[in-house]
Amino acid sequence: MLSDRVRMDAYYNSIFRNKSHFLDKVVLDVGTGSGILAIWSAQAGAKKVYAVEATKMTDHARELVRANNLEGIVEVIEGSIEDVILPEKVDVIISEWMGYFLLRESMFDSVICARDRWLKPTGVMYPSHARMWLAPIRSGLGDHKMSDYEGSMDDWQYFVKNTKNHYGVDMSILTKPFSEEQKKYYLQTSLWNNLHPNQVIGTPAVVKEIDCLTVTVEEILVVTANVSSSIIKEETRLCGFSGWFDVHFRGSKENPAEEEIELTTEPSEENGTHWGQQVFLIHPPTHVCSGDDLNINFAMSRSKENHRLMEVDLGCEVKQSSGKLLQSFKHKFFIE
Numbered sequence: 001m002l003s004d005r006v007r008m009d010a011y012y013n014s015i016f017r018n019k020s021h022f023l024d025k026v027v028l029d030v031g032t033g034s035g036i037l038a039i040w041s042a043q044a045g046a047k048k049v050y051a052v053e054a055t056k057m058t059d060h061a062r063e064l065v066r067a068n069n070l071e072g073i074v075e076v077i078e079g080s081i082e083d084v085i086l087p088e089k090v091d092v093i094i095s096e097w098m099g100y101f102l103l104r105e106s107m108f109d110s111v112i113c114a115r116d117r118w119l120k121p122t123g124v125m126y127p128s129h130a131r132m133w134l135a136p137i138r139s140g141l142g143d144h145k146m147s148d149y150e151g152s153m154d155d156w157q158y159f160v161k162n163t164k165n166h167y168g169v170d171m172s173i174l175t176k177p178f179s180e181e182q183k184k185y186y187l188q189t190s191l192w193n194n195l196h197p198n199q200v201i202g203t204p205a206v207v208k209e210i211d212c213l214t215v216t217v218e219e220i221l222v223v224t225a226n227v228s229s230s231i232i233k234e235e236t237r238l239c240g241f242s243g244w245f246d247v248h249f250r251g252s253k254e255n256p257a258e259e260e261i262e263l264t265t266e267p268s269e270e271n272g273t274h275w276g277q278q279v280f281l282i283h284p285p286t287h288v289c290s291g292d293d294l295n296i297n298f299a300m301s302r303s304k305e306n307h308r309l310m311e312v313d314l315g316c317e318v319k320q321s322s323g324k325l326l327q328s329f330k331h332k333f334f335i336e
């Protein structure tokens with residue numbers, strides 16, 4: 001993460017190009033890790049920075065703070081933000097909480113909790129806004145994944161036959177659950193990918209907008225959207241969808257940033273991030289042309305077994321410009 005230049009530059013610029021938000025202010029860094037954001041906040045003029053971290057990374061953060069002569073300003077506190085008691089309310093909450101496709105890992109819940117407990121009514125959030133995007137893509141990965149799945153089922157059939165012949169036990173009753181498990185692994189689990197912008201074949205659509213100052217946990221438990229996208233490539237294959245996010249540092253309405261900074265994880269040739277994009281593959285691909293319209297139904301919720309992971313229901317209708325319905329499908333995916 002510390003070597004992700006896009007991420008580092010965005011946070012650095014958001015702080016140092018908006019020093020008035022930090023000068024003589026009290027700052028809370030939620031999940032300080034190595035302490036980098038707390039240190040930058042202090043260097044930008046904060047009079048006090050509370051740097052809260054749940055893990056033993058606090059040992060390194062303290063060392064880093066001391067080595068940069070900021071121990072008079074940055075106070076590293078070990079503990080969960082949900083449990084920590086601060087001696088005062090703060091002017092700024094800064095945090096790098098974003099997971100894959102923004103919400104995987106659900107760390108934003110902790111930032112909302114910190115905001116509700118510790119941010120002054122006039123305070124600002126860094127970042128202040130977030131958006132989730134979805135776009136149709138082309139990719140060769142779907143064919144690979146399908147052939148991996150078929151290979152795995154061939155191996156299973158060989159195993160079932162051998163076990164019957166050599167050991168006298170018929171395992172075929174387990175073929176259905178095995179196949180479902182393999183399908184989930186190869187075909188329904190979203191993939192991490194840094195896509196080339198050329199692989200995006202239709203207009204991207206926003207599926208969620210978040211104001212970090214006002215959003216509640218209830219509002220991010222489930223993300224649903226019905227959006228459209230138009231195919232922009234001449235003739236191509238619709239192989240699936242890609243999800244990514246951006247966040248903005250623009251202060252608040254009452255206290256706007258001097259310079260708005262954006263951190264985007266969209267497909268990019270030169271500015272890829274460690275978040276990449278999440279890819280949801282559809283098999284078989286559908287042949288589409290420029291001007292075809294997609295009507296996409298998207299629903300993302302938290303997995304019941306592990307609330308840090310996500311389940312996605314993705315439905316799509318493909319319509320030609322003549323209005324003729326080409327295809328419609330609905331698939332379930334897992335962001336693990």
Ligand SMILES: C[S@@+](CC[C@H](N)C(=O)[O-])C[C@H]1O[C@@H](n2cnc3c(N)ncnc32)[C@H](O)[C@@H]1O
Nearest residue numbers: 031032033034052053054055079080081096110
């Ligand atoms: C993505 S890292 C960011 C680290 C650092 N702020 C940076 O930008 O390099 C998130 C950090 O938040 C910590 N964290 C997650 N949930 C937390 C919580 N509820 N309370 C305190 N720390 C938390 C994690 O242990 C991790 O170190």
